[in-house]
Amino acid sequence: MPVAHTEVAVLIVGAGPVGLTARALLERWGVRVLLVEKHGGLSPFPRARLVNMRSMEIYRQLGLAAEITGNAFPPEYGRVRFRDTLHDRDFATAAMVGVNAPVPESPVIGVVTSQDRLEPTLLAAADAHVRFGVELIGLTEEADSLVASLVDHQRGGKTSVRARYVLAADGANSTVRQLLGIDTTGPGAMGGFTTILFDADLNRWCARQPAGVYFTAHGLFAPLYPERGWAWSLPTPEDATHADWPELLSRALGQSGDVRADALRVEHWVMNAFVAERFRHGRILLAGDAAHAIPIIGGLGMNAGIADVHNLCWKLAGVLHGWAEPSLLDTYEAERQPVAHQTLREAVANTRLMLQVQDRRREQRRMSDVTPADVELPWSDRYFAQLGLVLGVTYRSHAVLTDAPPEPSETATDYVPTAEPGRRMPHLWLTSDRSTLDAFGEWFTLLAPDPTYWAQRTPAPWPLRVEALPGEHTDLCGLRPGGALLIRPDGHIGARWRDRPPSDATLRHALIAMTCPTQSPSPTGSR
Structure with missing residues (x-):
């Protein structure tokens, strides 16, 4: 049966x-x-x-x-701070770009x-x-x-x-x-780590200098929720089963016995690094x-x-x-x-930068009788400046139509908005409160200075919407009055026609080429 x-x-x-x-x-x-x-x-x-x-x-x-x-x-928690212990002053700090404050490249900020x-x-x-x-x-x-x-x-x-x-x-x-x-x-497994969730009132040390992460010589501290709670992560001790977590936590906090820290939960985990x-x-x-x-x-x-x-x-x-x-x-x-x-x-590079800061601090303390206040940062203001990686990814596949040579790889830190096929469509305001990114969803989107022409050539069976692109954005998008951008549902540009294409079937051929590669006709004018 x-x-x-x-x-x-x-x-x-x-x-x-x-x-x-x-x-x-x-x-x-x-x-x-x-x-x-x-x-x-x-x-x-x-x-x-x-x-x-x-x-x-x-x-x-x-x-x-x-x-x-x-x-x-x-947003003010969109920052990393380095301290010897949690109750000490910062000896280095850096903002998380796109989290600590708005940036013009997006209608949102990270959290x-x-x-x-x-x-x-x-x-x-x-x-x-x-x-x-x-x-x-x-x-x-x-x-x-x-x-x-x-x-x-x-x-x-x-x-x-x-x-x-x-x-x-x-x-x-x-x-x-x-x-x-x-x-x-x-690299694979990069070591075992332990995270301790604990509750303590640490406002006197952190409220005036908030951060999403505090790196210390004794591990990483992070506030859990706006209302309360903390996490402490560190390399797992050799004899973790018998570790005195309250004593280790007290030492890492750098407290003098006047702050009560209650360990609520312990998790052991492995940091992996692979593709x-x-x-x-x-x-x-x-x-x-x-x-x-x-x-x-x-x-x-x-x-x-x-x-x-x-x-x-x-x-x-x-x-x-x-x-x-x-x-x-x-x-x-x-x-x-x-x-x-x-x-x-990029994650490996970030890890190395973090270790460089701590190494410099240890060397600084070793060489000075008086503990200096600041450490020269090895990255200037580049740490967590990841807009190139976050917004500047370029896709190359059969689902992107372009006759352009591959662009040089954008650095992880730098992002320059562009309407090249394969790139995320730049954030541009269509109205005072509606971004180009708000035009995308469970459909393909055609952005065109002259939407009437393109709306008459919308082919089935693909879900497709045609939107007007304000004239002030045409230069940045590399378009003339008759051109258009075909945006995939994930917000990446699938094709670009700088001006009106020579054939009424161009849009249909482009959608076939992007979604049915084995039966694609040769698309015309996609660039």
Whole structure:
């Protein structure tokens, strides 16, 4: 007798921010989703601390930015500070660009918030079913689907789900990646760490000099929530089982016994640094830490995973709804894997900068009888100035039409807005309170100085909207009055026509070329 399976279009494995964001995005596209998470609920640990500008742009698109900002720290916490102990004065400090204050390149700013404060907002953002305490233990490939074998740790017993696609967002120790035998490249495990959650009134030391992160010689301190709570992270001691955490915490705080610090929870974890050799295996796709584990210094890892699924979900929707070929999914790895490698390099560089600061401080104290107040920063004002990496990513794949030579790689720190195909569409104001970024959603967007001409040539079956581009923006976008930009649902520019194209079929041919590479006619005038 055949076994009955639950059937869904996409099975998401992992209920962290990446899996939850994918669930919300796919639901917007009308895709039937099931999310399974092996743990009994959302993580109680703060973990990731920074939601950067690009992620906030995505959450603005989902209508979540205001709630996330309301639960986060105010902008003045968008700063890192270096101290000998937490109660000492700063000997160095730097702002997190795009978090501590608005920048003209985006309609939003990033926020400092704890992952356990973010995840409930993401969980509530969609209605698609979530099953906690359910672990994936096997995958079987069939002709047009996959069958996932699951264990329900809460109710007991085994079950299965048939899905057209599986999106693995199950972390650095991904079961899915291990089942597929996908190797990784990079440093790998960089050491064991321990995070102590504790409660203490530290306002006298920190209220006048707020920060999202305080680096000290005894580890990293971070405020958890605007109302209360702290986290302390440090390399795991050799005999962690017998560690006297209250004594170690007291020493790291530098207190004189007049501050009570109550350790509430202890978590041991491994800092990983790698990129998966493949992001796709047939109908299975890796995202977030399952695809790339990024060291925490710089707050890049979670945000890279959010960008992964923003890139991927519109492609999955296109394939499932029939206006894109499965080969479009190949562009996910082609576009996101190079970004993962660049992100890993930047995180390693950030870690080295942090260590340089602490090394200089130790040398400074060793050479001076009087403790100096400041340390010369090895980065000037460049630390956490990551706009080039956050906003300046360039995609190159079949889903981008351009005859331009590849641009030189933009540095992680520098960002120059441009409307070159492959780049994120620059933020420009369409009206006094509506950005170009607000024009994007579950559709392609055509931005044109003369929208009437292009609206008459809107082809089916692709979801497409035509928007007027104000004349003052045409020069920055490299357009003449008859030109247009074709923006993908993820906000990246898929094609550009500087002026009116020679054929009425140009737009149709471009959409075929971007979404159905194996049957593409040669698009004309896309540049």
